[in-house]
Amino acid sequence: MLNNSTLIPLMVVLPLIMAILVNFLHQKDKSVKFISIVSLIVFVFIPVVTLYGVHLFSGHLRTGSFPEVSKILIPEVYMGIVYSYGAVQKILMVVLTILTGFSVLAVINKKMISGVYMAMIFISLAASSAIILADDIFNFFVFTEILVVAQAALVIAVQEAKSFKAAFKYMIFGTISGASILLGIALLLGSYGLLNITDLSHAIQAGGALTPIGLVAVALLTLGWLYESGLFPFHIIKSNIYENARPEISALLQVQSKFVLVAMALILFRVFSGYALLKSVILGFAIFTVVIGSVMALQQVELRKLLSFVAVSQAGLVAVGFGLGTPFGIAAGIFHAINDVLSMAILFFIASFVYDKFKTTKLDELGEGLQVVPLVGFVMLLATLAISGVPPFNSYQSEWRLIQASAQAGVPELGILVILLSVATFVAIIKAFYMIFMKPGSKVEVNKEVRGNLTKAIIVILILACLLIGLFPNMVYDPIYNFVVSLGV
Amino acid sequence: MFDYILLFAVALSALMAIIQENLYKSIIILTFESFSLAAIFHFLLATDVAAVQAILGAALLPGLFIVALYKTTQGRDE
Amino acid sequence: MEPFQVGSFLTAGVLIVTGLWALLMMDNILKKIIGANLIGDGVNLVLITIGYRPGGFIPEVMHHFHATATPSSYSHLLEFGEFASNASYSLPFALVLTNIVIGASTLSVMLALAVVLYNKYHTLSVHKMFEGED
Amino acid sequence: MKTSDYQQGRNIIAGVSLVIASFVILRTLFQFSDYLIPGMSYLYNLYSGNIAPNVITVILFDFRGYDTLGETFILITAVITTTIVFGWGSLKGYKKKETPEMTEKSTVIQRLMAFPLAIFLVAFGVTIVLGGHISPGGGFPGGAVIATGYFLTVVIYGLKKTPLRFTHRYLVNLSTIGALIFLLTGVLGLVATTYYYGTGYYLYNTGVDPYDIIHVGAFGWDNLLDYPDPTHPGILPYLNIGVGLNVLAGLSLIAMFLMEARKDE
Structure with a gap:
């Protein structure tokens, strides 16, 4: 098991090296372009060929813990930093790298090549990969901070007043959430003496009930989780970020924050597996997010804003899966996260296309788009069906599993919530579809120079992927379910 | 005894830095707070950290603050 | 329960609370940033106080360090037990x-x-900056 | 609903949650000292003496060296973000503005003292960086001290007339070199352990070789990147130098861009 773990750190280190290089080569556009494309192929390739296992940084093996002096409750601990790579991590990494690749290609295609901007995309990719892989709670914290700054930078690069404001809000609340995560880590370190997540969960189980200090640590870490994944009290901040970035970058940002949600929720469940109240709290915040996000989405008259709120409410749905707390529910939640980032990415890429072609995303100015770009309209219709859980597509499979899981967990009412959310999402996006592509009397000029062949190719590939997962769900779902069961949460 | 006085000074100067209306003064107080904090770190046996806190918290960051304040108000009070 | 440790923890708590107050309630953008700094300082002080051992010494091997220690397989573990x-x-x-x-x-x-936002809006007040939003 | 009502409601909610949070935090921290245990720190104290005298440097660069890599990168991210904020490399492109000088002139004493003080700070910073594994200090404080020296001269003499004049490109190169030293030392450990042992360990301390993986005489040296010193810190001084370069360049860049900022209109 140990021998195959050599390639694991490269998933984080190679993007960092490439980020340094493209930042260094800023203003040499040809080299930046070449390096970006080559390294993206490598990034997609590494998670596929890496085998499951753990990686011990600096080579520090498991050592005896001298329990009588160090007061650690388990006999052996990891002294270094550990990354673990399993089925869920593999699937998340593959989806993340592929979608990052699409975003970078879209950015390069629009002649927005800037080494500095590419560097930020690569650093955010590295940070989110590290968050997915990390088995060490402090390392996780360091990379969440990097992710916050890098995402803010991607938004700032638009250089409009609104994007500066959104980034500033994001950073301010990022400070609070970072401090609360670190304080939670400090409380855990002080009272259990450990930082490794696997060891920590074993030690907490060995120690019986959580100490009062541990309870506060749960609350603080949960607060940080809510911020990082854009759930209820922070949904406005997150949707502001999605809305003010370039749409093809929003496609990337929503992937990152949804995967961070999954990764950090898994950490919470592993560390505090014996603590039942955590599930109810998560479920409560998730339901709030779903309801508020979909209500806000229904009110919007601007495509990017609308999609941002849809993305936030779908993140709530993923959290509902975690809130159920059963292996079935958690697996369904992770599965929904994967399905959802694919269809949300299609919609954001379509928004990017609309923005380039018509120079606006305000719904009441747009119209009659179907005569201009029939293919994009058709794919948007399909993507709307996909995201609202209509049978041949992937979200149907995960939402159906979510409903089943909620019935199994004894709260069938949640099934109704899931169905209502699908309906609301469908209504919101189909309204946008109608206003962009069907409504007579458009007030916008069509930019003939923008052909957007690459965007068209990307959305067609993504919708085919959605269809593929919808037809063969077990290909993705079974490894996830086995992984979640093996965690024993 | 001196260490307790330092603790009190840190808490008090943090409050003062927030309450103070004049931003220049509040940054000077912040510098004092950072420096006392570095001294506390030294009393708490963390010499390495005290060095970093003294140089970053008490010299560089207040400098950046002053420059930012200068750039935002161009040397005048709001 | 060492009194200095308790006092230090409480000071850290005061720093965190003050920073939160500034961050959430203050209108001035630079005050908010000062608040963020204070929160960071408070959390640092909590961590440092966790590391403090009453009557201990600085974690730096001065007298015990063996200049001749061969770098193989931690054979000198017991030398550092004390x-x-x-x-x-x-x-x-x-x-x-x-x-x-x-x-x-x-x-x-x-x-x-903050500098760039000031250049755009000519004010340091967050309230005026974010006026007419959400 | 009017904006002011909305604002007021939000303030009340924020105030209430602030009170609750402060109560919980203070209450928890008050009783926290009863629960403290040595935990991992005991193990680190026990093992670190075999590598270098300064336990904190050993933890920072050996046991948790990868965290330090993240720490280096958050500084790089912040530097790049600051440059993006001021327009460098952003999507709209960067227009070089003429550098404004601070209007207030520095006094004679300031001008007389600043340069020697800055030179002293730079030299002091270099010693801190190089002695990081033995005495308190290391890459971060050392780099920050050097950056402070630069910042001092910039504030006193202005960006154009400063005797310690760094260009933007030069600082970017320095920080790139610093980060690459760190990253590639890690890759070296990965490659060497894979070659001799089969399993790769990123950031493996090839100089100390604590698990006897890289056998003596591998590339003609006793151990890869060993520091010629009886205390055998291995790769730690090299990592310290990389971090020091990166920190000095990063903080100087931030200071430079803040000094260059000016009103748009």
């Missing part, structure tokens, strides 16, 4: 070093943002 049980707890100190740099980085980004 040092390890008397020195203060060193792990939190290393974490604080990391966190100070993290705080400085986010702070400088926020300062730069």
